[in-house]
Amino acid sequence: MSLVEFSNVCFAYPSSQRLALDGVSFTVDEGEACALVGPNGCGKSTSLRLLVGLDHPSLGEVRFAGELVDASALRDARFTKRLRQRVGLVFQDPDAQLFCPTVAEEVSFGPRQMGLSTEEIERRTDDCLRMFDLERLRDRAPWRLSGGEKRRCATACVVSLAPDLLCLDEPTNGLDDASRAGMVAFLRSFVAAGKTVLVATHDLQLVSELGARTISLAGR
Amino acid sequence: MRANQSEQESCGSQGQEPLPEWLSRGSSYEPSVDRDSFARRNVLALTRALAKLRSEVDPVGQRPWVDRALGVVTPALRLIGTLALVACVSMARNLAFAWLMLAVLLVLCAMRPAHRIAQIVGPAALAALLAFVVNVPAILLGQASAPVRMATKTFVTVGYVASLAQALGSDGMVAALRGLGLSPHIATVVDLALRDIVLLGEAATSLSEALSLRSVGTNKDKTSSAAGVMGVVFVRAQRLATARAEAMELRGYGLDWTGGRTRYRLRMADAAYVLALAAVVASFAYLEGAMV
Ligand SMILES: Nc1ncnc2c1ncn2[C@@H]1O[C@H](COP(=O)(O)OP(=O)(O)OP(=O)(O)O)[C@@H](O)[C@H]1O
Ligand SMILES: [Mg+2]
Numbered sequence: 001m002s003l004v005e006f007s008n009v010c011f012a013y014p015s016s017q018r019l020a021l022d023g024v025s026f027t028v029d030e031g032e033a034c035a036l037v038g039p040n041g042c043g044k045s046t047s048l049r050l051l052v053g054l055d056h057p058s059l060g061e062v063r064f065a066g067e068l069v070d071a072s073a074l075r076d077a078r079f080t081k082r083l084r085q086r087v088g089l090v091f092q093d094p095d096a097q098l099f100c101p102t103v104a105e106e107v108s109f110g111p112r113q114m115g116l117s118t119e120e121i122e123r124r125t126d127d128c129l130r131m132f133d134l135e136r137l138r139d140r141a142p143w144r145l146s147g148g149e150k151r152r153c154a155t156a157c158v159v160s161l162a163p164d165l166l167c168l169d170e171p172t173n174g175l176d177d178a179s180r181a182g183m184v185a186f187l188r189s190f191v192a193a194g195k196t197v198l199v200a201t202h203d204l205q206l207v208s209e210l211g212a213r214t215i216s217l218a219g220r
Numbered sequence: 221m222r223a224n225q226s227e228q229e230s231c232g233s234q235g236q237e238p239l240p241e242w243l244s245r246g247s248s249y250e251p252s253v254d255r256d257s258f259a260r261r262n263v264l265a266l267t268r269a270l271a272k273l274r275s276e277v278d279p280v281g282q283r284p285w286v287d288r289a290l291g292v293v294t295p296a297l298r299l300i301g302t303l304a305l306v307a308c309v310s311m312a313r314n315l316a317f318a319w320l321m322l323a324v325l326l327v328l329c330a331m332r333p334a335h336r337i338a339q340i341v342g343p344a345a346l347a348a349l350l351a352f353v354v355n356v357p358a359i360l361l362g363q364a365s366a367p368v369r370m371a372t373k374t375f376v377t378v379g380y381v382a383s384l385a386q387a388l389g390s391d392g393m394v395a396a397l398r399g400l401g402l403s404p405h406i407a408t409v410v411d412l413a414l415r416d417i418v419l420l421g422e423a424a425t426s427l428s429e430a431l432s433l434r435s436v437g438t439n440k441d442k443t444s445s446a447a448g449v450m451g452v453v454f455v456r457a458q459r460l461a462t463a464r465a466e467a468m469e470l471r472g473y474g475l476d477w478t479g480g481r482t483r484y485r486l487r488m489a490d491a492a493y494v495l496a497l498a499a500v501v502a503s504f505a506y507l508e509g510a511m512v
Binding site: 081 | 469472473
């Protein structure tokens with residue numbers, strides 16, 4: 001069974017006439033690294049939104065771990081909790097997802113919501129700050145960080161949820177060589193640990209560095 | 221070789237289409253003096269002031285002792301306390317109570333570092349000024365004291381709310397709202413609404429900076445560009461607020477993970493806070509009664 005399964009998914013944003021996704025089908029297996037590629041506006045970000053249940057297909061099905069992700073499934077709190085814990089999404093725009101007063105609080109937000117023990121929260125926060133080279137910035141305000149620092153911070157915040165499937169929208173945008181190498185190294189070890197990565201990207205070098213299988217979405 | 225090189229540079233990254241001539245041409249343009257930069261400068265100043273409202277929280281060790289002491293009090297209780305205080309100040313028919321609370325506010329402010337004071341007094345003064353101006357016509361209706369009264373009350377209430385927002389930060393605000401038993405969704409909305417005032421300021425700042433960077437030369441239409449800026453600001457704030465709510469949701473916000481809130485136990489700090497609040501309300505009742 002595939003971890004992620006899109007079958008014949010169609011979707012249009014309420015404010016627009018055009019289909020953002022028109023009959024998209026693909027699967028992602030557990031432990032795989034996959035890359036959604038395609039021209040601007042082909043629906044990469046939209047696919048990720050559907051996968052985490054922020055929007056729902058107008059036609060077709062989105063399944064995670066065999067379970068249908070739709071409005072009625074999300075009304076079940078147990079399903080939603082499982083989905084939130086197992087799937088993490090780092091948005092394309094890092095600004096929109098940073099809302100806490102300090103970087104450390106930002107990174108610990110998810111674990112705190114999940115009601116983990118204080119030691120566990122601290123351990124995850126410290127580890128994530130270290131992995132994404134944010135230790136120096138831990139008491140800084142997230143909205144005062146540089147673009148690349150924000151992206152690393154946003155990624156660390158999602159990683160702290162310990163998801164099985166990590167979805168990243170343009171993860172290498174705005175990263176310098178060192179941060180980029182750090183990000184690639186992290187993603188490789190994430191996959192090596194048996195977890196699954198799905199990136200939406202234009203960075204073909206990243207795709208080859210991850211050894212990711214590409215899923216092309218046709219533009220129009 | 222040189223020519224070749226510069227030709228390569230003027231080609232876009234695709235390497236086929238040369239840049240349009242107006243873009244690749246070196247700029248020899250000298251803007252004429254812009255006499256009407258007044259509007260632009262003021263939009264910038266106003267929006268910078270708004271952006272300052274965004275509350276940053278100092279790490280615990282760097283907080284003044286008032287905030288450290290108050291930090292032990294349950295956030296929800298502090299929210300109730302502040303609301304009660306705001307209600308008393310607004311209801312007060314005479315100014316004695318407002319002056320008393322103003323004195324307390326200023327004492328509390330004085331214990332904070334300068335930039336924190338500015339973040340409380342700034343918005344309060346701005347709001348008070350607005351209240352004063354709005355109430356000037358009341359003088360014509362024979363209410364000579366209305367502008368001063370409204371300005372004082374506004375200064376005091378905004379000052380207390382700003383200092384609470386500053387001390388709690390957005391995270392504490394969420395905790396406070398949820399502690400009041402609001403459903404997670406309502407709590408998010410209220411919390412986001414509170415923070416959007418600030419977001420608006422920030423979005424407006426970056427936009428008006430973009431505007432002032434682009435408006436070289438003399439622009440006759442400053443008001444309409446300023447209006448355009450504010451319009452875009454609202455759209456952006458709305459978009460950002462939605463995106464942020466989604467990001468919070470994805471990170472587990474609003475789901476009851478632990479199964480039931482932990483039961484509330486009265487703590488010493490809370491008891492002390494309630495006593496102080498009772499003293500404030502008593503002084504309100506006394507001062508109001510005394511003047512009748
Ligand atoms: N909120 C929205 N409302 C209406 N239409 C939208 C919205 N967001 C995206 N779209 C449209 O949906 C289509 C797919 O957008 P999407 O963001 O998924 O593309 P993308 O593949 O991620 O592009 P990029 O490579 O530029 O990030 C585009 O045509 C876009 O204009
Ligand atoms: Mg995208």
